[in-house]
Amino acid sequence: xxxxxTIAGLGPGDEALITPEVSAALAxxxxxxxxxxxxxxxxPREGLTLHPSDNRVELQRAREALWLAAEGRQVVVVSSxxxxxxxxxxxxxxxxxxxxxxHDLPIRVLPGVTAMLAAAASAGAPLGHDFCAINLSDNLKPxxxxxxxxxxxxxxxxxIAMYNPRSASRADGFARTLEILKEAGCGERIVIFAxxxxxxEQRIETVELRDARPEMADMRTLVIVxxxxxxxxxxxxxxxxxxx
Amino acid sequence: xxxxxTIAGLGPGDEALITPEVSAALAxxxxxxxxxxxxxxxxPREGLTLHPSDNRVELQRAREALWLAAEGRQVVVVSSxxxxxxxxxxxxxxxxxxxxxxHDLPIRVLPGVTAMLAAAASAGAPLGHDFCAINLSDNLKPxxxxxxxxxxxxxxxxxIAMYNPRSASRADGFARTLEILKEAGCGERIVIFAxxxxxxEQRIETVELRDARPEMADMRTLVIVxxxxxxxxxxxxxxxxxxx
Numbered sequence: 001x002x003x004x005x006t007i008a009g010l011g012p013g014d015e016a017l018i019t020p021e022v023s024a025a026l027a028x029x030x031x032x033x034x035x036x037x038x039x040x041x042x043x044p045r046e047g048l049t050l051h052p053s054d055n056r057v058e059l060q061r062a063r064e065a066l067w068l069a070a071e072g073r074q075v076v077v078v079s080s081x082x083x084x085x086x087x088x089x090x091x092x093x094x095x096x097x098x099x100x101x102x103h104d105l106p107i108r109v110l111p112g113v114t115a116m117l118a119a120a121a122s123a124g125a126p127l128g129h130d131f132c133a134i135n136l137s138d139n140l141k142p143x144x145x146x147x148x149x150x151x152x153x154x155x156x157x158x159x160i161a162m163y164n165p166r167s168a169s170r171a172d173g174f175a176r177t178l179e180i181l182k183e184a185g186c187g188e189r190i191v192i193f194a195x196x197x198x199x200x201e202q203r204i205e206t207v208e209l210r211d212a213r214p215e216m217a218d219m220r221t222l223v224i225v226x227x228x229x230x231x232x233x234x235x236x237x238x239x240x241x242x243x244x
Numbered sequence: 245x246x247x248x249x250t251i252a253g254l255g256p257g258d259e260a261l262i263t264p265e266v267s268a269a270l271a272x273x274x275x276x277x278x279x280x281x282x283x284x285x286x287x288p289r290e291g292l293t294l295h296p297s298d299n300r301v302e303l304q305r306a307r308e309a310l311w312l313a314a315e316g317r318q319v320v321v322v323s324s325x326x327x328x329x330x331x332x333x334x335x336x337x338x339x340x341x342x343x344x345x346x347h348d349l350p351i352r353v354l355p356g357v358t359a360m361l362a363a364a365a366s367a368g369a370p371l372g373h374d375f376c377a378i379n380l381s382d383n384l385k386p387x388x389x390x391x392x393x394x395x396x397x398x399x400x401x402x403x404i405a406m407y408n409p410r411s412a413s414r415a416d417g418f419a420r421t422l423e424i425l426k427e428a429g430c431g432e433r434i435v436i437f438a439x440x441x442x443x444x445e446q447r448i449e450t451v452e453l454r455d456a457r458p459e460m461a462d463m464r465t466l467v468i469v470x471x472x473x474x475x476x477x478x479x480x481x482x483x484x485x486x487x488x
Contacts, residue, residue: 016265019357024260058485082357084364090372093482103478109365111357113263113326120328121353128334129385130393132376132402141373141487149374152400156393158376234347238337241302243385 003069005105007089009082009112010041014198017113025076025110033065034078034088042078056139058088062095066102082114086135086163116161119194119222122204124236126192126226129243131159136166136173143173147180154184159230159239162223166214174223175214181225182210190226190237193217206237247313249349251333253326253356254285258442261357269320269354277309278322278332286322300383302332306339310346326358330379330407360405363438363466366448368480370436370470373487375403380410380417387417391424398428403474403483406467410458418467419458425469426454434470434481437461450481 006025011017026032031049032042039052051068053061062077069075079087089109096102120127132153138146153160166174181189187210195203195218205216209225217223230239250269255261270276275293276286283296295312297305306321313319323331333353340346364371376397382390397404410418425433431454439447439462449460453469461467474483 011263014265016268017263017355019255019261019263021258021260082361082365084361084369084371086372089365089369090482090485093368093477093480094484096480097475097477107480109369111261111361111365113355113357114361117326117328117355117358121326121333121355124337125328125333125353127328127377128330130376130378132374132397132400133371134374140485145487149400149402152396153376156376156396158393231341233337233341236337236340236351238334240338241334241384243389 002106003072004074005065005069005092005107006076006110007083007092007107008076008078008110009087009114010038010078010080011113012081012115012118012198013196017118017198019110019112022110022112028074029076030074031068032076032078033061033068038078038080058091059095062088062091065092066095066099066105069105070102082112083109084111085114085133115163115197115222116224118197119192119224122194122197122202123192123206123224125238126159126224126230127161127239128241129159129227129229129239131161133161133163135163136177137164137170138173150177150180151184154181154186157227159227160225162225164219165217165221165223167219174217178209178212178214186225189228190230190232192224192226192237193221194224195221197222246350247316248318249309249313249336249351250320250354251327251336251352252320252322252354253331253358254282254322254324255357256325256359256362256442257440261362261442263354263356266354266356272318273320274318275312276320276322277305277312282322282324302335303339306332306335309336310339310343310349313349314346326356327353328355329358329377359407359441359466360468362441363436363468366438366441366446367436367450367468369482370403370468370474371405371483372485373403373471373473373483375405377405377407379407380421381408381414382417394421394424395428398425398430401471403471404469406469408463409461409465409467411463418461422453422456422458430469433472434474434476436468436470436481437465438468439465441466
């Protein structure tokens with residue numbers, strides 16, 4: 001039997017946000033490959049082998065998945081959210097580039113609801129106008145590049161969705177991020193801290209940027225710095241469609 | 245019975261990309277409100293009233309939906325893709341702001357797979373690194389603001405997802421967009437033209453920006469201008485995770 005490799009997004013946490021396309025792929029899989037907490041979201045069943053792995057071994061994990069597919073297995077690589085947004089799809093293609101013998105493997109990428117969309121929906125419509133998404137982790141890019149992008153994003157008046165704002169090993173970056181945006185004149189912009197979106201622990205906090213504190217974010221938080229025209233109506237935050 | 249208003253995203257076209265959360269909302273709705281082609285995607289059934297409306301009447305449509313919910317109906321406003329990305333959610337909150345009597349209505353926003361995620365998945369992983377999303381329509385914002393954002397996005401080396409690149413009434417904007425990006429030094433960047441993604445008419449074209457022609461896009465096309473480090477491996481396009 002020909003092996004296949006499917007790179008699938010499980011959405012932000014709620015089962016009801018997993019697309020039927022992804023559910024169908026999981027139902028016929030023989031092997032699930034991914035970071036421990038995401039693999040744990042797939043219910044075990046007979047004939048299904050789970051291959052959970054640690055954080056920060058994306059390339060090894062991608063090679064394992066390709067190898068299993070080349071052996072004839074029906075492999076699904078799982079990410080949370082969308083697999084193409086700061087997740088496993090890039091790692092798989094990177095591994096594929098180094099392995100010409102696997103270039104003909106049948107590969108599919110199945111999109112999912114990425115965290116910023118679920119966070120935005122919980123808060124209202126802060127991404128209703130032009131926006132950008134920046135991964136604040138400097139594990140794979142130099143910190144000055146992140147600062148450069150933050151300044152340009154502020155100048156463009158994009159809403160800014162920030163992934164991986166803060167971890168134990170990177171406590172300072174997010175504090176610096178808030179400083180840079182204050183310096184760039186964004187002190188009055190609304191900031192949404194959306195933690196554990198779509199899970200029972202979901203918590204949404206909204207403050208002006210000048211009142212935001214670094215400890216409001218952790219690795220389970222998606223931060224959206226709204227654009228300058230964004231307004232509040234009752235408990236909702238939204239970016240007006242019209243900008244003059 | 246208390247009325248409710250749900251603002252839901254139907255995904256880019258394929259039924260298998262509609263989340264179970266949205267399907268459940270559609271199943272208990274009494275009224276579906278939206279732009280004709282999206283309302284048409286909801287199968288008629290007894291007890292369900294469809295309220296299709298024309299393009300460019302978003303605010304009227306939003307008021308109609310709020311009014312129906314205030315009357316006690318279970319209303320679902322449908323958008324394609326995600327309702328918060330260049331779609332109906334902002335219009336509903338705008339209408340709500342003008343109608344304090346409706347501020348206590350139970351409102352929910354249900355996220356969906358927005359076009360850029362499905363387009364990216366079809367092509368590989370071009371949004372695997374920092375990116376932005378720009379609506380190229382100047383119906384609701386001045387064209388110079390779009391140019392300003394394009395230049396900053398190029399300088400930031402964001403991948404740029406472009407919604408509504410071109411219509412009969414706005415034939416010139418996308419040609420100008422390509423010129424601006426060439427002037428900004430993006431001539432060698434890979435551009436993905438993803439038309440009618442996830443439908444039977446899907447067509448994915450990949451060229452270097454200097455070879456892109458305006459007529460490669462229409463209103464059903466999502467354009468992704470990849471970042472400068474993006475590479476091709478076989479038929480796939482991906483943004484490497486690491487940038488030095």
